[in-house]
Amino acid sequence: xxxxxxxxxxxxxxxxxxxxxxxxxxxxxxxxxxxxxxxxxxxxxxxxxxxxxxxxxxxxxxxxxxxxxxxxxxxxxxxxxxxxxxxxxxxxxxxxxxxxxxxxxxxxxxxxxxxxxxxxxxxxxxxxxxxxxxxxxxxxxxxxxxxxxxxxxxxxxxxxxxxxxxxxxxxxxxxxxxxxxxxxxxxxxxxxxxxxxxxxxxxxxxxxxxxxxxxxxxxxxxxxxxxxxxxxxxxxxxxxxxxxxxxxxxxxxxxxxxxxxxxxxxxxxxxxxxxxxxxxxxxxxxxxxxxxxxxxxxxxxxxxxxxxxxxxxxxxxxxxxxxxxx
Amino acid sequence: xxxxxxxxxxxxxxxxxxxxxxxxxxxxxxxxxxxxxxxxxxxxxxxxxxxxxxxxxxxxxxxxxxxxxxxxxxxxxxxxxxxxxxxxxxxxxxxxxxxxxxxxxxxxxxxxxxxxxxxxxxxxxxxxxxxxxxxxxxxxxxxxxxxxxxxxxxxxxxxxxxxxxxxxxxxxxxxxxxxxxxxxxxxxxxxxxxxxxxxxxxxxxxxxxxxxxxxxxxxxxxxxxxxxxxxxxxxxxxxxxxxxxxxxxxxxxxxxxxxxxxxxxxxxxxxxxxxxxxxxxxxxxxxxxxxxxxxxxxxxxxxxxxxxxxxxxxxxxxxxxxxxxx
Numbered sequence: 001x002x003x004x005x006x007x008x009x010x011x012x013x014x015x016x017x018x019x020x021x022x023x024x025x026x027x028x029x030x031x032x033x034x035x036x037x038x039x040x041x042x043x044x045x046x047x048x049x050x051x052x053x054x055x056x057x058x059x060x061x062x063x064x065x066x067x068x069x070x071x072x073x074x075x076x077x078x079x080x081x082x083x084x085x086x087x088x089x090x091x092x093x094x095x096x097x098x099x100x101x102x103x104x105x106x107x108x109x110x111x112x113x114x115x116x117x118x119x120x121x122x123x124x125x126x127x128x129x130x131x132x133x134x135x136x137x138x139x140x141x142x143x144x145x146x147x148x149x150x151x152x153x154x155x156x157x158x159x160x161x162x163x164x165x166x167x168x169x170x171x172x173x174x175x176x177x178x179x180x181x182x183x184x185x186x187x188x189x190x191x192x193x194x195x196x197x198x199x200x201x202x203x204x205x206x207x208x209x210x211x212x213x214x215x216x217x218x219x220x221x222x223x224x225x226x227x228x229x230x231x232x233x234x235x236x237x238x239x240x241x242x243x244x245x246x247x248x249x250x251x252x253x254x255x256x257x258x259x260x261x262x263x264x265x266x267x268x269x270x271x272x273x274x275x276x277x278x279x280x281x282x283x284x285x286x287x288x289x290x291x292x293x294x295x296x297x298x299x300x301x302x303x304x305x306x307x308x309x310x311x312x313x314x315x316x317x318x319x320x321x322x323x324x325x326x
Numbered sequence: 327x328x329x330x331x332x333x334x335x336x337x338x339x340x341x342x343x344x345x346x347x348x349x350x351x352x353x354x355x356x357x358x359x360x361x362x363x364x365x366x367x368x369x370x371x372x373x374x375x376x377x378x379x380x381x382x383x384x385x386x387x388x389x390x391x392x393x394x395x396x397x398x399x400x401x402x403x404x405x406x407x408x409x410x411x412x413x414x415x416x417x418x419x420x421x422x423x424x425x426x427x428x429x430x431x432x433x434x435x436x437x438x439x440x441x442x443x444x445x446x447x448x449x450x451x452x453x454x455x456x457x458x459x460x461x462x463x464x465x466x467x468x469x470x471x472x473x474x475x476x477x478x479x480x481x482x483x484x485x486x487x488x489x490x491x492x493x494x495x496x497x498x499x500x501x502x503x504x505x506x507x508x509x510x511x512x513x514x515x516x517x518x519x520x521x522x523x524x525x526x527x528x529x530x531x532x533x534x535x536x537x538x539x540x541x542x543x544x545x546x547x548x549x550x551x552x553x554x555x556x557x558x559x560x561x562x563x564x565x566x567x568x569x570x571x572x573x574x575x576x577x578x579x580x581x582x583x584x585x586x587x588x589x590x591x592x593x594x595x596x597x598x599x600x601x602x603x604x605x606x607x608x609x610x611x612x613x614x615x616x617x618x619x620x621x622x623x624x625x626x627x628x629x630x631x632x633x634x635x636x637x638x639x640x641x642x643x644x645x646x647x648x649x650x651x652x
Contacts, residue, residue, distance in 0.1 A: 088491070089490070089491055090484070090487045090488060090491050090492070093480065093484055093487065094427070097423050097480065101420070122467055124462070136450070136464055136465060136466050136467070137465075137467070138462055139462060139463075139479075140573070141448055141462070141463070141479045141480075141482040141483055141486075142482050142483060142485075142486035142572065142573035142576060143486075143573050144490075144573065146482075146483035146486065146487075147483055147487050149483075150476075150480040150483035151480060153465075153467045153476050153479065154419065154423065154467075154476040154477060156467040156468050156472075157419060157467055157468060157472035157473055157475075157477065158416070158419055160467075160468035160469075160472065161415040161416045161419065161472075161473050162416060164415070164470075165414070165415055165416050166416070246468065247466070247468035247469050247470065247472070250468060
């Protein structure tokens with residue numbers, strides 16, 4: 001670090017997690033540059049940051065090279081919800097692959113440390129529960145979800161090889177289902193669906209019998225893990241992951257607690273006692289996302305981290321945020 | 327097709343399979359352009375084609391865009407043997423991914439039909455034997471083979487999406503272990519290793535007890551399958567693969583016959599009765615390629631194809647070819 005303040009680049013920094021990360025890095029005293037093409041990200045997510053002189057916003061697409069001198073590069077650019085990533089599958093894959101290549105080429109040029117957001121989707125439709133980092137996954141290469149899943153899998157391979165071949169200090173997290181303020185209100189997944197339906201007094205749509213379960217991680221828990229991870233000295237990171245026989249530093253970060261769709265719907269309505277919404281049941285769609293639950297032993301051991309925010313605490317804050325869209 | 331003769335582009339056309347394909351396409355009366363960066367390909371593989379006025383050779387790297395008007399694009403550019411693809415893993419992945427993106431972008435611009443070579447490596451270390459096209463594979467995203475395996479998996483995803491999203495007529499084959507004249511003499515895999523050792527009078531190195539088996543496809547059988555596949559009308563291709571529930575036209579092409587390493591070594595020595603080589607046994611290396619055997623039911627059903635050339639016929643021709651390197 002040559003400057004007086006740490007300089008951070010956040011790609012996808014106008015998105016849900018990226019904007020929250022940018023906010024936190026600024027609070028820590030960093031200079032933060034956000035790069036976003038505003039496809040699923042929104043300038044509204046960073047309105048509050050714009051007056052801060054330590055903050056810079058660039059409209060740019062990560063599939064094209066980008067330059068600047070940074071100490072840390074956080075690569076969060078990629079649509080992550082099925083309705084978004086299936087809108088333009090070819091661009092989704094390019095965003096994953098060219099985005100990480102451009103980030104790593106910049107890291108190589110500038111000696112930056114890289115944080116890459118991978119995903120529980122690399123595990124696909126798992127035949128092991130819960131999933132540890134050593135699990136290789138179960139993914140269809142040519143299905144309608146593969147633009148995201150295989151793009152993210154190959155992005156991991158690219159990270160692992162830039163580290164082995166060029167010595168780039170790259171650290172990955174496989175993020176499991178995460179929710180919180182600054183989520184996209186039309187994200188299409190269950191937390192935002194239920195909250196928006198309840199806020200608008202529409203019926204809450206439950207697919208199947210509602211007994212299928214999901215795990216939900218509050219965004220602050222994820223940001224804690226990222227902060228702890230990036231603060232670790234490189235030698236310690238290498239030692240730990242080499243000791244675990246993993247080809248690259250990669251950690252599952254999620255909340256292993258499981259809730260059924262019915263429980264989530266009931267909790268949502270409890271947050272909005274004035275809502276007139278009722279639960280309605282519809283048939284399960286064919287490509288319903290599969291059950292996944294993180295094994296977070298490694299993150300616990302390495303970071304001393306575990307999720308702290310229960311759904312009963314995180315959900316009201318998220319619903320409060322969604323009120324601005326009604 | 328606007329021209330009088332079909333115009334074909336073969337990326338990786340100075341390599342083993344690419345040069346053989348270029349030779350066959352010329353024999354069929356096509357105009358053929360070969361594009362190769364000469365990393366594992368060699369100009370010597372196409373010396374005989376250079377005087378042909380229907381043949382054009384371009385030194386170029388598929389990670390950079392390429393242009394021209396073609397009726398058919400055959401994407402064969404990528405180092406395929408572990409010693410080659412691990413020489414520069416980052417470039418291996420870029421070759422897979424940027425190569426197919428550039429080929430598909432060119433197809434989109436020119437309405438070309440695309441043939442993409444995928445690989446049995448997308449199945450990784452399979453837990454199903456033999457492997458049908460519907461098997462999703464078992465691959466480590468961050469291991470030392472992942473530059474090739476995950477690059478090739480994501481390339482399949484990209485092909486599937488260019489077809490679904492933009493209507494590109496793309497057809498893939500997952501090639502299983504293939505041998506024949508124009509193989510790289512230092513390919514590092516067992517057919518060339520044994521042949522070169524026997525030709526040079528060196529001991530033939532067998533790892534482990536030599537009882538592990540492999541399947542070997544003679545290159546002419548593969549070329550037959552490619553020719554039959556590309557000649558199929560598009561409507562027939564769509565109907566067949568949609569009927570099989572596959573997200574994209576993809577066929578296993580390989581020889582399901584299995585031989586042990588000992589049998590291959592003995593057959594090699596039988597071809598060279600004057601050789602002074604002896605068999606020596608060494609411990610099995612840690613990342614010894616795993617056993618894979620193609621389920622070729624789909625190729626049989628769709629193309630009426632099955633491999634014709636037995637090892638006892640293909641191996642002598644291959645060894646004859648290798649004599650020029652001794």
